[in-house]
Amino acid sequence: MCLAGGQAAARRLLLAQIGAESCRTFCEQFFNSASARARLAAMSSIEEDDAFEAAAQGSLSARAMVARPAPYLDELNPAQRQAVEALDGPVLMLAGAGTGKTKALTARIAHLLWTGTARPNEILAVTFTNKAAREMKNRVGRLMGEAVEGMPWLGTFHAICVKLLRRHAELAGLKSNFTILDTDDQIRLMKQLIVAANIDEKRWPARQLAGIIDHWKNRAWTPEAVPAGEASAFNSRGVELYAEYQARLKTLNAVDFGDLLLHMLTIFQAHDDVLAQYRRWFRYILVDEYQDTNVAQYLWLRLLAGGHRNICCVGDDDQSIYGWRGAEVGNILRFEKDFPGAQVIRLEQNYRSTPHILAAASGVIAANKGRLGKTLWTEAEEGEKLRLIGHWDGEEEARWIGEEAEAMQRGTRGLNPYSLDDMAILVRASHQMRPFEDRFLTIGLPYRVIGGPRFYERMEIRDAMAYFRLAVSPDDDLAFERIVNTPKRGLGDKAQQKIQTMARSNGVPLVDGARLLIESGGLTGKGARELGKLIAGIGRWHGAVLDARESHIELAERILDESGYTEHWQNDKTPEAPGRLENLKELVKALEEFENLQGFLEHVALIMDNETEEGGAKISIMTLHAAKGLEFPVVFLPGWEDGLFPSQRSMDETGLKGLEEERRLAYVGVTRAEEVCTVSFAANRRVYGQWQSALPSRFIDELPEDHVDVLTPPGLYGGGYGAAAPMGSGLEDRASRADVYNSPGWKRLQARSAERPVSQPRESRSMVIDAEAVSAFALGDRVFHQKFGYGQVTAIEGDKLDVEFDKAGPKKVVARFVTSADVPF
């Protein structure tokens, strides 16, 4: 846009030349020469659409010019190859778990490039996560032999929409430098609106409103378009608040995540010329994880693909697990209707799991109705059956998995040792992680939690970011609100109220409002002095940003020091303070990868992962949702109990639909495993401090018997399970204990275990110990307990011992939980 005329003409010429080259040379140049990359990088810039179109028009259709066969095709199986070579027209690639979906998708991109069918910038490839986008970029690069810097339109829905919306911001009533609010900002904004609307924010919390509005945006409903049937939402005032929220965002020159898509969708719908332009640009469209698309994304894709219909969607209806987030499985089920004549290609050869694991997964998912249907098969060796084990309570489950992980790590199962990195524990809900963390901490088993609170969501990081945001744009009111009294500047509610009033009555941003307030003498004393310093600071930092002489890293450090924020945490004596200072250092370090603060902020708004990872091998703990797309040789699936998994709440909310989504989640869980998959459940679990019993999950009944191996834990059934009740747990009184054993799942489990020969080749360590343990102790014996460590027996009462532990002091313990300290195992 702002190129000097001569330069622009030169670039036009250059681009036209590229277009006229044979595609082989083109690819070679593009991927192998730095200058060609630079040219393409320039070409991909959003500001150069004139040049872009010129190039597109001046190009030859070079498709037929390939002489050499493409190298990546040899690595594909027939179905994958078919999916890769069907370049024109609508294609639905139904790719089961572990069938080489990403491989096919990236090969398809490579094929588009290699055959000269499309240039890198004519391909729109959308994913849901940054991780998926990154991986795809890397893999296309590897196939083509170089990093792909010239694929500007490979990214997440949101990242692509940001690029587009910056270009067309004015059509949505925004300036192109709009800010992107995160969830935290949104909620604070809504809270203000709720209070302003005189609604009791206790009964109607902002979080809930945020959820409703998000839901509406996912359905592509603008405030005007929300159907009347939804009007009762949020005390009947949901739509009204939604409209106010949107208006407020507009005045703040801000958007939330949902808006990124919705604004672009409305622009496409209202401006034929804009839509037509992008239909010309994006000649080939690829969509990953199509089963996860919501209505807004679906409509967006349909509009863009509407002309040429060169759209390839990849997905697996059996892995649709984001219905609660607005995803519509219907989108994938309906694909052939939406795009008549579409080719449907099924990828069914699985390269990940053993036949037993696949069969178990298929057995579970078969119970769902309305599937497109796939039959996964594999050439892999038979391997082990899926293992099933019941436990008395959640702690025992955690203990057993800990021991099992250690055993597998040592290779004592008669198999090769596995690294802890090869193992994962997949849970339904994040609170299930805790027993494992507790257990692993006590036995010193290294673990990592995937998907915990993320780096950029931590308080100190968000505070620091707010300072950076103010330095870049001083009129960022939400950022100002966040840090005006952080660190404490003696500016409480009342002072902040005054600033708000002053700003609003003068129609200026909060910083200016604050300045006016001081000048008018409306604020005095310490507060005024501190506020004055803050305002001066913001002015200075903003100057430094504009000036750009100082490196942005030094500037960032200076901002944190001058604002007193670093000092604030240095003076803080809570145990978290050192960690927070560490995080701030990390943040500054992260700046190094960017050229300036603006670039960094843009990046962070869309990318929130925390990728710092060091240390040795660790077992991974994560939710089933977080595990999608990952694979591990060894997978543990604990907590398969009705109510927990399938989740009661999910079933209550959406009935059969919810249950089916839970079942798909089970399918996702099992199919993460390559070699060993262990499902477990506990008869009792402490939930919010209360003991609750549960029946084994109905999904356990759905596991086909021929592919399941029932492991018999010691002391749970087959006699003597009462001994396993932890002391003082209150379980002794539980009348419902027997009920557990009346469920079909349990009976089946017992029937299965009865079929098994008495001695099994693999017995857990505690089983062996157990046999000796019951009668093996005498007063004064040295014993070892997994939780309490070493100690000495001071009394014996049946199967209960009083033990004086060296570290933990006197405790009553059940004999089978201790081992003789003299006997090494």
Place this chain on the structure above:
DNA sequence: GAGGCCATAGTGAGG
């Protein structure tokens, strides 16, 4: 204005 106490709530999680 800040710190402490009490009440309350508590799936899943991408951008």
Place this chain on the structure above:
DNA sequence: CTATGGCCTC
């Protein structure tokens, strides 16, 4: 049971 948030007191 624990984390968070609002309210009340100093």
